[in-house]
Amino acid sequence: MKKVPIGVLVSGSGSNLQSLIDRIEEGSLDARIRIVISNNPDAFALKRCEKHGIPAAVIRHADYPDRESFDRKMAEVLHAHDVDLVVMAGFMRILSSWFLREFPLRIMNIHPALLPAFPGLHVQRQAILHGAKFSGCTVHFADEGVDTGPIIIQAVVPVLDSDTEETLAARILKEEHRIYPQAIQLYAEGRLRVTGRRVSVPDNPTPGAAAIHNPPLTGF
Numbered sequence: 001m002k003k004v005p006i007g008v009l010v011s012g013s014g015s016n017l018q019s020l021i022d023r024i025e026e027g028s029l030d031a032r033i034r035i036v037i038s039n040n041p042d043a044f045a046l047k048r049c050e051k052h053g054i055p056a057a058v059i060r061h062a063d064y065p066d067r068e069s070f071d072r073k074m075a076e077v078l079h080a081h082d083v084d085l086v087v088m089a090g091f092m093r094i095l096s097s098w099f100l101r102e103f104p105l106r107i108m109n110i111h112p113a114l115l116p117a118f119p120g121l122h123v124q125r126q127a128i129l130h131g132a133k134f135s136g137c138t139v140h141f142a143d144e145g146v147d148t149g150p151i152i153i154q155a156v157v158p159v160l161d162s163d164t165e166e167t168l169a170a171r172i173l174k175e176e177h178r179i180y181p182q183a184i185q186l187y188a189e190g191r192l193r194v195t196g197r198r199v200s201v202p203d204n205p206t207p208g209a210a211a212i213h214n215p216p217l218t219g220f
């Protein structure tokens with residue numbers, strides 16, 4: 001199968017990037033990482049690229065007078081590498097309208113909450129403080145809002161009474177590493193249909209219809 005050329009935008013640790021690298025190397029994800037762009041020269045993600053021989057570029061946002069000129073530079077680099085899909089993986093910058101128009105429905109983001117609940121930052125802490133019984137993660141297409149674009153796939157995890165921000169974040173991150181490769185594989189296979197806000201996957205097997213409860217039901 002033809003491999004979809006992707007560009008990955010990172011700012012930090014890059015564990016989601018690593019999950020894509022691993023799935024590509026084992027042959028289960030039909031993508032090729034043409035370029036990784038980091039706005040942060042110290043991002044650990046860059047070390048991962050070195051280790052796996054993946055081309056990487058640092059574009060410091062502070063070197064540009066405004067958001068759009070930074071984004072134009074990123075687009076120039078992405079186009080130079082013939083990128084089809086832009087994958088935001090822990091990229092801590094908001095994209096300009098110009099950039100979004102440049103890659104319509106071709107930018108994905110991952111967010112560590114069950115959108116539309118808890119957009120923005122520190123969302124694992126917010127889920128705990130709010131007393132949510134479930135949280136999870138979401139892969140969505142990027143649009144003009146913050147964490148608001150059409151939802152592609154979600155995973156649900158329970159929030160435990162004993163959870164700290166760290167333990168919940170770790171449980172969610174484990175699922176992020178599963179759903180991001182899945183979302184990109186569906187894109188690679190041309191199986192994502194977008195109608196307004198709704199993204200569907202024709203011929204998708206129906207997910208288990210059973211509800212999950214937290215706390216568990218005691219015989220009801």
Ligand code: GRF
Nearest residue numbers: 013014015016090110111112
């Ligand atoms: C992840 O939780 C992701 O959902 C959020 O930032 C974190 C990045 O982690 N957008 P990593 O850099 O992929 O390890």
